[in-house]
Amino acid sequence: MGGKDNVSRQFTYPLKTTHRPLPICKTLKKKSKIATNFVTFTKQQYTKMPTETPRKQFQSPKKPKQSPNNVKSQSSTPSIHLSPQTPQLPLRRSSRRSLQLFTSKTVDEMLDLSTPRKALEALDGIGKCSGNNRKGSSVRTPRTLKCKFNEEDREIPEMGKVGEGNGEVEDAFCPVSPEALESKKRKKGLSEEGSVKMGKSPKCKLNEDLGKLGEGNGDVVSPEKRKKGLRNEESVKTRKSLRCKLSEEEMEIPDLGKLGDATFFPVSPQALESKKRKKGGEKRAVTRAMATRSLKKVNKEEKKGRKRVYYKKVVYDGGEFEVGDDVYVKRREDASSDDEVPEMEECRVCFKVGRGVMIECDDCLGGFHLKCLTPPLKEVPDGDWVCGFCQARKLGKDVEFPKPPEGKKRVRTLREKLLASDLWAARIESLWKEVDGSYWFRGRWYIIPEETASGRQPHNLKRELYRTNDFADIEMESIIRHCNVMSPKEYAKANDQGDDVFLCEYEYDIQWHSFKRLAEIDNDEDGECANGDEDWNSCKEDDSDTDEDMEYEEENERNAHARPSTTHQLAANSRKGRFFGIQKVGTKMIPEHVRCHKQTELERAKATLLLATLPKSLPCRNKEMEEITTFVKGAICDDQCLGRCLYIHGVPGTGKTMSVLAVMRNIKSEVDAGSIRPYCFVEVNGLKLAAPENIYTVIYEALTGHRVSWKKALQLLNERFSDGKKIAKGDDRPCILLIDELDLLVTRNQSVLYNILDWPTKPHSKLIVIGIANTMDLPEKLLPRISSRMGIQRLCFGPYNYQQLQEIISSRLKGIDAFEKQAVEFASRKVAAISGDARRALEICRRAAEIADYNMKNQISSVNSSTVKDVVTMADVDAAIQEMFQAPHVQVMKSCSKLSKIFLTAMVYELYKTGMGETTFEKLAMTFSCLCTSNGEAFPGWDTLLKVGCKLGECRIILCEAGDRHRVQKLQLNFPSDDVAFALKDSKDLPWLAKYL
């Protein structure tokens, strides 16, 4: 408990310490993951918070009606707010601040991103609003009221749906439903029109009621709460009466309460008040917890309503924001002063925004009209283009950009502001509606190179940003608009996508000031997983306790991870779900060679030929993949999936594992699309297990996330698969188990294999096993009871023939002109003749490219000739093949010492003489001395001879016993005698050797 307390204090530090038991908080969080796919909002519907001054004025007359207590209780609504994420924010913010040395703010302002700023903006908004036609206060007053109605109206059905508890909130807003249509219309129309329509709608009465309610009291509390909250007796009565009405119509109250809340949420300018609010929230939570115990069903409904509602997409302020989008975020309060953001960039010469094609200088990022240039350009040139000013500056001249005409201030675009660190950019990680109706998102900051510890590095591009590991909860209000942060690949393609295009290739760790490349593929997969999980969670009504605990732990860990100083130092390699401190790994500076180097054809060829690069398509295994697909699909869709087991065999490097994984990826995308039931996929590699029994632990961990000993895991898995007991959520999903290198699981009594293969035959196991091994007859080698379970369905991956290998290589080399056609064919023919191993073929080609590259670079450095071919030829491939397949012993024999040569000759001679492969040192020494005397060489002595023999034995040219056996030492050639003959036949220093070979 102590730990939890500690954590919670950490979270809420600047706001208020909460003593609310955290598990409840967890429950809330968990339950709140009801995702709404699409919610539309007009700007008018959702009134902006920070610029909310008019509304505040509008509200103020109401306030006197409420007792101070009331205010408190009202403000206490956003209890759910206190989920561990939010309060983390101030800490993170401060760390960011220290990093940026941003001094212009008071501490208070910095502590909370949203509220104080909002308040400040609201304050100076009073002055500005009058002039600002967007936020005209006179227009505002009635409009706000109406939009309130709209909102309530819209919300009711949604919540009703939620009440039904099917988690199909999304449906409520699918375009088919009338509400959605209406909301769409509303989106188009002005708010006045919308209100007219609303008036026509059947729910008009309710709306009015609600309006009254809203005016009367911002908060609607459920009856249970009323029992506790003695303060707002009156208002509750009103509400109660309302409730009856409502329940007749829609059966949903708490949400309405929330809605009322949303519109009348007081914008508190002081942090103090926000503190109060938090405090209130905390109390409320306790209350609710009690209520949970007393009245379960209503509580459930209430919980649903009082929860953050997460969305995937929100239309806000005319823009559509989605999870994963990148947005500009306001950085300073006064940023609103120059908020007439030009959509178009001005020309740097004529200072007009206008038609006509503009071109961007790659150096100063200034925009120029084609016709304003001297000399004017007809069309946008290919490649990099640098404007005349920059060119001149590079030449050392002092250049002045043309001054804007009198009276006109040069307007900076958002991009310029961002790069001048007057703005922030963030990536939306999640979107939700707070209980009070305000829209928030969790943003992941981007940082410009200047703000990093290492500063701008020479290879940084002008439009480069870094993604940080710094998160913050930000109110949607502070979003200015979209920007477009791209990966290098996308960026390279983005030619004319406007000004708000940025490049992001690296992640910046704000604690360790280190950089790391973004792992795109990994990230995407993770993201998908997370989304999928969420969906499935929301489908489920009852979450078990273990789940929540788990998530709590995760949360806890994430926070521990985020905090700069972890109190408990954990070893990096002791894995408890993750590795501690691994985020430390990162470069302090991005090495220049990575960025500034332009790849040659050969280098690109090498990169695509790497084993680690996944090819876009997998040629030549279509038949097998189809078979696997039908097997897996059949097994998943089958309700029982009894005894499903597939045995895949084939020699190494024939694409077994890759095909299965590709099939699983395809199926997964189908699952995501919704055409197939979700399943879980567990991958185990027999060779990576310390012992065969550990497979139980690994499987169990993959299924549930818990780590137990293998005996316990076996027991639990047995319970699950044989007895049909459920251990965790998602049990009803079929489970696909891929066991790579299956032969490693064979133990003496073969119990591991038996257990694993026995589960699929159990009626409710829903287990599908795919085993991969090299030998064709593995099932036959096993006990009959195992082979009967495994050997039914088999799939053979034959070795590739040369056409297939050629296709594989050339499919990878598509678009790269680095290989001669015959070279590829030669390599593939050679490999096909030897093993049919695709890895070998790829490696040979890569090695050949490497050799060609090496030769080329050497030639350039030595001769500096321009006529260097940069194509991989047959000779290179041949060299690579020689290196890979030829044993090096011939070369070693050729170059070894004189005595060694005679020694080997003597061995061959001895072999011919006796016909016996094995000889003893004594006999050999006799032969040796014979050879020496008859050819005029000095006999070196037995001891030296012994040493020579041992040296050869070390290299395994001959096989010999240990040297202390001396005279009785047994010797044998390790290579065919022909090799020795070949190597020594024409040795220059000892021509007589040929006689004896």
Next chain:
Amino acid sequence: MGREKEKEKPSEKALNLLRSRLSDPNFIFRPLSDSPDSNYSKLKFIISTSVTEACNNSILLLGPRGSGKVAVLELVLSDLLQQYPEAISVIRLNGLLHSDDNCALKEIARQLCMEHQLLFSKVASFDDNSQFMIAMLRECGLAHKTIIFVLDEFDFFAQGKQRLLYSLLDAMQSVNSQAVVIGVSCRLDVDQLLEKRVRSRFSHRKLLFLSPSKEDTERFMEHILSLPMDSSLPHNYAAEFNGRLKKILSDERFKELIDTYLSFNFTIGHLVRFLFQAVSYMDLNAGFLSLGNFKTALSSNQRQLKLESIRDCSVLELYMMVCMKRLEVKEQTSYNFYSVMTEYKSIHDSFQTSDYYAANVCLRAFEHLLQCQLISFIDNKGHNQSVEFRPVKLLISSAELHQGLKSYQQCPAILLKLMDR
């Protein structure tokens, strides 16, 4: 007196300089690394491309012992560490120490933790460590860092199930990492030892370290032995030293000498050992190397160890060996202490030698021969049997024994006679 000191000083200095050069592999292998055909530049190219182009490689360095595999590798690594500081971390394992997969992985994890200032836990299991390694490979790949695994005595890793190699190479082909596995071995058939799955994943770059050519050896000797002209050594001295050295090196006798020496082991390491010995024989008073120094070094290298150990034997021991030899001539291949004793007695009976000792004394002599490894047990079986019953074998050839007897000063004439008969 003072003059002498001054005179001695440069020679001592020169000796120290030469010795320190000879024991510094960097100095020895640097001049051999210039040409593009040298292993140095090939290896450097492979490793530096995997640093700059972010790819995985696995290389085998093969060659007989003393051919400078590790020395060249270290040279390359130190150069690359200078060139790309921070971007390279080197993990060194030795097959003799870490051939056990579990302990090798633990060592890898430990060195990775050391390298990145992470906390290391001794109790982490095999799975933990291997997953940690894979995670580190990925992270380092993302951070543009290359991990270089140097596996010395690679053949010891290629035994058993080869889990370490498999998980390492499998990670390298599936994770986007940049890692180089460098196996160093003197066994030429080491890639045949790899398990088929491991072999398929191994990228099979091979660098063969061969003996240098004759010209290279000469160049190399001159490079090592000649003194620098621009050092603290007196200029005249250095000039004269180098002049004399040149004379020696071009001397036919010296070339012959070197040839004889290198005729049985033609590697750089072997040559360096010889030079060190020769330099150590340098006469400090003369202050210059002479041909004699090299000759002494050679003769001290060409010792016949078995003959020397015969010289240390007692007459009784000689008797016993001669008896064994006679038994072998009688085609009695297997004999033990008692059969030797019977032969000894029969010799004594027929020739009435003065050297006749009791059985227990003979047993002592027999044991001493065993310790000198002039004789040895035929097999390792029968450890529990007492020494005198175990069959033994003479480890010295009859020719050597004869030579030894001849050179033995107090050798009874009867023994030589017995040898012949």
